[in-house]
Amino acid sequence: MTSENEREENRQQVPVVAVILAAGEGTRFDPDQPKQLVSVGKRAVIDWAIRAFESNAQVSDVVVVVNSTVRGSVERIVEHEKYTKLRLIVNGGKERADSVLEAINALRSAGIPAQAKLIIHDAVRPFVSQTTITQCVDELDTYHAVVVAEPSADSIMTTRDSGDRKVVNAVLPREGVMRVQTPQAFRFGTIVSAYVAAVADPQFNAEGEVPGGDTGVVSRYLPDEEIGIVAGSDDTMAIVTVHDLAAAEDIAKAEALSTVRSMIGKMGNA
């Protein structure tokens, strides 16, 4: 945690860069397109995600990480929607961590300062709220690393091997057990340090994916760094199963309704 003086200093204007990860290959819903391009409430999932960060007053820049399959579609969306904060569309890598590294390298080349705030977000969580984004940015005045997490509705258990079968090892206490989501936010210098340590570790390069994403990387490679927690909401859900798409349509409808209400409110005030 940082001192009050540091906190004051930190509140000075620094770039706030959203990095949206859309390089996944998952085509579970639609054989013709990965899930970040699937349409929900008449808008592609990736479009919802970009729009959320574009709309946030504290966010200064947006970077999207893509693969070659989705690049064209993302470029068309960004042009069509005239998003003004979009700075870079970066080609990602094989694993999530590779994609984050590509974004970090591009931002280093662009010369962004160590104090800059980085908010890394999975495109498949398209309905991240403005409150959640703002809280992540603000909490970086207290911690150098912050993660959005939610209690698990189901109890969590661990398993162990018994012969060729898995059996229950232990049921964890509910208290203090949470599901890791995104956004995950970091001071740029902190996430760079964590990944510098990670890429020097053969195990990191071998295992492909670190559980907990970038928070997992910071937790493992900067064990003394305190990682703050921002409470997630039902709207931070990831679109994973087909049934999640139905839930997403429901959220999209509520979002559209609240936009119409706010427009009517503004018209009333005009």
Next chain:
Amino acid sequence: MTSENEREENRQQVPVVAVILAAGEGTRFDPDQPKQLVSVGKRAVIDWAIRAFESNAQVSDVVVVVNSTVRGSVERIVEHEKYTKLRLIVNGGKERADSVLEAINALRSAGIPAQAKLIIHDAVRPFVSQTTITQCVDELDTYHAVVVAEPSADSIMTTRDSGDRKVVNAVLPREGVMRVQTPQAFRFGTIVSAYVAAVADPQFNAEGEVPGGDTGVVSRYLPDEEIGIVAGSDDTMAIVTVHDLAAAEDIAKAEALSTVRSMIGKMGNA
């Protein structure tokens, strides 16, 4: 685990009793009725749950645990649908464990044998599949306790206190971490032993809810009992949030469609 001889013996006919827990007070969706009565695909959530066990050829008897608010509605549903396996509607208690204890006591009074198979299920998971139910029953020929569980889509982390805030303690490895769901199935003698030990423990009576439900009770009070695992599916989802209702409607539609298809199939064969 039981030996091959025991397994053979166990396959002899024993009562297979489904206990459906519908005594919850949750009115998050509708101030006028708890969520087990909320309608999904034109059928109350509790109705879907009873129907799933009524339809399973291996299940011989169904017991529903209710509270005074829902008893009337459940009685009307059971009568209207002419469910033939429904034996008892038991009044539950304050906590989930109290409700299970009421059901166990009722079954003891009814004289069901220690080898009987008990399948305990939360009514708010209305779409439990026939495959899942059958697997639970069958796995009780190998283990005396079985739980349906699914890997968590999100990584799981633990937290610790830092001053008056919670911070990240550790991100758990993905391997061997699962979400506990229901059904949870037990030989009757095993679940009775676990609860006899539990009610003798002042901590059990004080804490209200054991994480992991009845599996948590067996795991804690019969630590030498191996608990088998049946893989859950997206359809074992619990209805917890409003958006889950939208996902549930989606599943209900698919269920209705598959019923119509199977009816058309039968007509074709007639």
